[in-house]
Amino acid sequence: MRWDWLGEYIGRFGEGLLVTLELLALSITIGMAFAIPIGLVQVTGPRWLAAIARGFCTVIRGTPLLIQLWLLYYGLGSIFPMVPGIRESFLWPLLRDAFPYAVVAFSLSVAGYEGEVMRGAFAGVPKGELEAGRAFGMSRFTLLRRVWLPRALQNVLPTLAGEFVLTLKSTPLAATITVFEVYGIGTLVRQETYRVYEPLLFVAAIYVCLTGVIVVAFRRLENRVPRPA
């Protein structure tokens, strides 16, 4: 084992870590913003909307993320330039870069998997609590904001922690479409230094630490939820 390359590349790993965190934060935020309505309409929405939401979850959960990522980046990416006038539009710098494709792919993935989790979460909130809210004269939106959503989220915090760890562990796939996050930097270092294992082990250690951070953060969040005696 030789680690003398580490000093030279530690800065690059720092940059890679930022990209990983940015990708993770963006996809979890955007993904959850979609997952909540996707879960909700499956519990209470009109039948056609529920069917669309269920179909979306099935497709996302039934195909490999790698293929979704390639379909977006290489597939759509090869079609966009044919659209007339797109090169002059303000969207073009975004469409040319790989990072936005990664954000979209991971957000869709989070929306699909967590939409399913949120469906169970919304369905699991006791009816009595919702009726109590309604009896206090809450509007449907207030009821959702003050009772239904917070109670649903509380119940699935442990599940969400596990799911977000899975999301973190899938971010290295972004390296296959030239996004240089931690794993991508690791591959780069392997190619430049000809070290086979050490960069990989270093990358693995970073992910173990990040996993630890997510697990601890969620445990704190769970502890803030008052437990019925």
Added chain:
Amino acid sequence: MSEFLESLRFLSFDGGWGWNLVRGLASTLQIALGAFFLGLSIGLFGALGKLHGSAPVRWLLEIYTTLIRAVPELVLILLLYYAGTQLVNEVLAMFGRRPIDISGLVAGIAVLGIVQGAYATEVIRGAMRAVPRGQLEAAAAFGMRPSLLLRRITVPAMIPFALPGLANLWLIVMKDTALLAVVGFTELALTTRQAAGSTRAYFMFFLVAALIYLCLTLISNVVFRHLERRARRGQPTLA
């Protein structure tokens, strides 16, 4: 749109990429099945070790399941792929044998199986704990040896509890085979990528690949629903 329809001819079985995709699908299924059953066996022994093993065994298994579940599959695949082949050859060299070329198929099954094993250990451990104690005590009271008790009582009784988790693991391993494309193993994902690259019909080929994986998932869902109904026969239905 017309361009998309035009590109569908690349799928033909006569001079197109049709047979390549079928071969890719075949190796994907081979690896997925192999890794799933390897993972199941590791999981069974892992669960037994975690429940009944001595302290060091439990401790080692805890490290195994925790580490595997905290490191991205892609990193694990690369690590195990290179480290594994080197390890095998070093062991062979110790016995004075010549180094061998480990086939991508074997390496892929081994790597994904070890990853699956960690998850399967947790699934099976949970299922074993859900078997009512009384049944195990009754079997022990009839003088069953531990091996017989495992075969006749624990395993059959835990299957209904383990099936939903195992179904999930099967769906995961099927999709994880796509990761082997990154180490250059020609399963479905890499075949599609090669096809897409050489015909420039990226969108069509990746869409077709996604559809194939989706079909596999939907078929698996049906199969597992049947298996679960069969495993639960005779049990009171859940409310």
